[in-house]
Amino acid sequence: MHTQRRRLKDTTMSEHPVHRSAADAVAIGPATSEPFDTLLHQAHAARLGMWVFLASELLLFGGFFALLTAYRFEHADGFREAVHANTKVLGSMNTLVLLTSSTCVAVAVHVFREGRRRLAGALVFTTVALGAVFLTLKMTEYGLHFHEGIFPGGHGEWFLHHDTPGLATFWTIYFVATGLHAMHVTVGMIFLGIVGRSVLNGRLPRAHAHRLELAAVYWHLVDVVWIFLWPLFYLA
Amino acid sequence: MRRLLLTAAALVALWGASFGLSYVELGRASLAVALIIAAFKAVLVVLVFMELLHEKTSVKLAAGSALLTVTIFVTLVAADVATRAPAPLDPPEPHPTHVSPGTGAPGW
Numbered sequence: 001m002h003t004q005r006r007r008l009k010d011t012t013m014s015e016h017p018v019h020r021s022a023a024d025a026v027a028i029g030p031a032t033s034e035p036f037d038t039l040l041h042q043a044h045a046a047r048l049g050m051w052v053f054l055a056s057e058l059l060l061f062g063g064f065f066a067l068l069t070a071y072r073f074e075h076a077d078g079f080r081e082a083v084h085a086n087t088k089v090l091g092s093m094n095t096l097v098l099l100t101s102s103t104c105v106a107v108a109v110h111v112f113r114e115g116r117r118r119l120a121g122a123l124v125f126t127t128v129a130l131g132a133v134f135l136t137l138k139m140t141e142y143g144l145h146f147h148e149g150i151f152p153g154g155h156g157e158w159f160l161h162h163d164t165p166g167l168a169t170f171w172t173i174y175f176v177a178t179g180l181h182a183m184h185v186t187v188g189m190i191f192l193g194i195v196g197r198s199v200l201n202g203r204l205p206r207a208h209a210h211r212l213e214l215a216a217v218y219w220h221l222v223d224v225v226w227i228f229l230w231p232l233f234y235l236a
Numbered sequence: 237m238r239r240l241l242l243t244a245a246a247l248v249a250l251w252g253a254s255f256g257l258s259y260v261e262l263g264r265a266s267l268a269v270a271l272i273i274a275a276f277k278a279v280l281v282v283l284v285f286m287e288l289l290h291e292k293t294s295v296k297l298a299a300g301s302a303l304l305t306v307t308i309f310v311t312l313v314a315a316d317v318a319t320r321a322p323a324p325l326d327p328p329e330p331h332p333t334h335v336s337p338g339t340g341a342p343g344w
Contacts, residue, residue, distance in 0.1 A: 044292060044295075047291065047295060048292075048294050048295050048298065051291075051295045051298045051299055052298045054298075054299070054302075055298050055299060055301065055302030056302070058302040058303065058306055059302060059305060059306060062305070062306035062309055062310065065306070065310050066309055066310050066313040069310055069313050069314045069317070070313050070314075070316075070317045072267075073314070073317040073318055074317060088258065092251075092255050095251055096248070096251055099244070099247045099248065099251060099277075100244075102247075102281060102285055103240065103241075103243075103244040103247070103285075105285075106240050106243075106244075106284075106285040107237070107240055107241075110237055110240060111237075213287075216285075216286075217286045217287075220281050220282070220285050220286045221286075223281055224278045224281050224282060227274050227277045227278050227281070228271070228274050228278065230254075230274070231254060231267070231270035231271055231273075231274050232267075232271075234258075235254060235255075235257075235258040235266070235267075235270045236258065236262075236266035236267040236269075236270045
């Protein structure tokens, strides 16, 4: 069913901070999709769906954290040596980039709810740009690793001079985990780019702010995963 | 807005703490310290930026159950590998199952 219903005098919606009055609702034209009666229910269902998806993402990355835990116990010296050989400054800059981007998109959601559409759009696209900075730095790091002769699976001449047990394991998990994370960054940029465009051109009404929230929480999860990958691969 | 900016400031401060401490020799505690700081950062992002604090119980349940599952998973893996008996340096001597009559040579 493609039926959409306008609910101009929805008292339930007026309790939401976004819908302070019926007149406001008329101005922004809120409409629900089947089978929801109110936008509140629709927004809650959408958020719950996204969080269940994020929970599955957490389980996916949980596998990497379990692997890292097991191999670190087994090859403590090798992992420490590999961490010291990693590009700590670039990796740390990337952490700062992601933390800043998360702040940007959180503020974007906040100002969009207040009706500041252009500022929200600008902040969303700043977040996308920071995602691009992250990927550029990540590719630079990969380039430096390849230049040194560090490849997944323990291939490359770096391993001819470094033979501590566990080095090949570390670098293989590093490339797979950070590569998977970079894919998530890319998906997040696309997601935010699509929603951000709707925010800027006014096609996303303020009443549907939850759509921007969904893209934002996905981006935050990408940030949270990196918050844990950073110390494990770069710091200690 | 003020809360968001304060959270951002706290995140940058914690980032600085992690980065600075990585240059201090803490021995085996360095990873634990780095992960504890990371956990603080993650809690700030999840509760404030992702607004989990203000979400309904169903959403909290979805997030909490995933976190609990991963925690149990990683803890059990850690408990397993940390408590394994060390591998023997030499393979154990094979034990003869019987001695061939007349020759005295072990048979397998």
